[in-house]
Amino acid sequence: MKPLIFDLDQIKNSLKNLDPIKSIEEGFIAYSEGRTVIPPVGELLFKNPPGDAHIKYGYIHGDEYYVVKIASGFYENVKHGIPPGDGLMLLFLQRTGQLTGILLDEGYLTNVRTAAAGAIAAKYMAPGKINRIGVFGTGVQGQMQVQYLTKITPCRHIMIWGQDIDECSRYKEKMENLGYSVTPTLDPEEIAENCNLIITATPSTKPLLKSENIRPGTHITAMGSDTPEKNELDPLILGKADLIAGDSLEQCRTRGEIFKAVSTGEISMKQPVELGNIVSGTIPGRLSDDQITIADLTGVAIQDIQISVAVFNDLKSKDKGEV
Amino acid sequence: MKPLIFDLDQIKNSLKNLDPIKSIEEGFIAYSEGRTVIPPVGELLFKNPPGDAHIKYGYIHGDEYYVVKIASGFYENVKHGIPPGDGLMLLFLQRTGQLTGILLDEGYLTNVRTAAAGAIAAKYMAPGKINRIGVFGTGVQGQMQVQYLTKITPCRHIMIWGQDIDECSRYKEKMENLGYSVTPTLDPEEIAENCNLIITATPSTKPLLKSENIRPGTHITAMGSDTPEKNELDPLILGKADLIAGDSLEQCRTRGEIFKAVSTGEISMKQPVELGNIVSGTIPGRLSDDQITIADLTGVAIQDIQISVAVFNDLKSKDKGEV
Known part of the structure; x- marks a missing residue:
């Protein structure tokens, strides 16, 4: 055949x-x-x-x-x-x-299914009204994660963080052509202050956001970290979150943000739930608008x-x- | 691209x-x-x-x-x-x-590289003069293993063991068309008595050959067993062998004939050598015409x-x- x-x-x-x-x-x-x-x-x-x-x-x-x-x-x-x-x-x-x-x-x-997973996390875990979408990372996922949110939220305001202004400007131009308004920043704190839906889409090996800056009512989808070395979120952020979901708890034991927060002792493996159980309704997603929620996406077959x-x-x- | x-x-x-x-x-x-x-x-x-x-x-x-x-x-x-x-x-x-x-x-x-590995095992481990090639299994490998031996030995005499006479007859016809003389048998002992190069190429989960029938000067290439369940050789045969080589000792720890003989205690993992070390000359292959030698092929990337x-x-x- x-x-x-x-x-x-x-x-x-x-x-x-x-x-x-x-x-x-x-x-x-x-x-x-x-x-x-x-x-x-x-x-x-x-x-x-x-x-x-x-x-x-x-x-x-x-x-x-x-x-x-x-x-x-x-x-x-x-x-x-x-x-x-x-x-x-x-x-x-x-x-x-x-x-x-x-x-x-x-x-x-792979890009499509990753962006779709981000949209699913936001659908069940983000607050009811998204004011502004904060994005770390100007690459393909920094763009596609936002595009796949179109079906989940009417919000078209983005704050983009990149490594330099050139990178941010190229992102701004691309996304404004697609109908978004884009505010660039090089200061992660600005994202934490202004955005209640935050997406981290970088290959970073050092945390991008500080725990003390995360406000109640924030949802973070961390999708950049897919190896044991990569790390986008300070483990303290997971420590203070009300709800943590992983795409695969088995994979999250060995890679990604949950792995990092468990290995530093900020959380135990008993705390995170699996995204599929939220989607099916077996486990509730976000319970109120002031919860802090985190989705850790490692990418599953x-x-x-x-x-x-x-x-x-x-x-x-x-x-x-x-x- | x-x-x-x-x-x-x-x-x-x-x-x-x-x-x-x-x-x-x-x-x-x-x-x-x-x-x-x-x-x-x-x-x-x-x-x-x-x-x-x-x-x-x-x-x-x-x-x-x-x-x-x-x-x-x-x-x-x-x-x-x-x-x-x-x-x-x-x-x-x-x-x-x-x-x-x-x-x-x-x-x-996969068939070609498996048959080629059998030829390599025979080249370094079989006795100098092959009288007759004994083959267990009438499938693709039962045929191709013999064909790839053409460059290693001039012997064209095969004794074939199959599960029934029909199977053996089909094999005989195919191989005789390729210039071999083929004697079918349903008795494994006959193979052990008449052949000093034996190839096992079956998906068997029970030993095909008895230890007491294996004569000095025999080489066996066992290539059918590539999972922990499959087993073609009585572990006692490995116990009495003078030289055992695996294609990958790492894989042989968890599957194939060496795995079986180690798990029953007939040999220790210190005994088998790796085929590549024989090919490179780092470790000697067959030392005399009356040694019993065994190659365990699990198939390596x-x-x-x-x-x-x-x-x-x-x-x-x-x-x-x-x-």
């Missing part, structure tokens, strides 16, 4: 017909209900130049497919005019093991499974139609 | 120009010298119908590529006229993480890396030539 192979243009076109937030909500529920098989993430690290490749894979019991996703991140690529990320998603039939689909998404679907199956089924049906 | 994609026909054509045994010898040496990064095998298991998928991946320090191989085995497929194995190999650039090549080999390259890089570089050079 020859696999069907689709490229990035076809994948982007297909996404116009789809609702990734809904697909990934269903995935998080299946994951938290234990209806999935998701082995630990496979990882390759490189030093010179620095880079990493992650292999995320698994399946939902009873589904048609199992999925293997490979995504790379080589941040020095940008110096040479090459995108930092690349990758693909592979779909195999659960009944025969046959390779049935290849999505040459160049890492794009269930997101890759859901987004790739949705895109592949859509493209396959068209492909057959054209024959 | 669009990856170059090659299909099975192109891959089979390319192999005519290549020497997989040499490539994989170099790979085993690099592996045993610690010049590789090979994480533990990724695995997905399925129950209904039974099947498995293995992800093997890694790289040689300083090489151009890193490789991810996915291969599935669903043995009930044959009932429906579908091949039991499928898979592909992916090549990424170590300097940028970009996906540069996709080999849609449908599991074939270095084989996938070496075979895919050899095939891809060959096909890529032709592809450019045609543009």
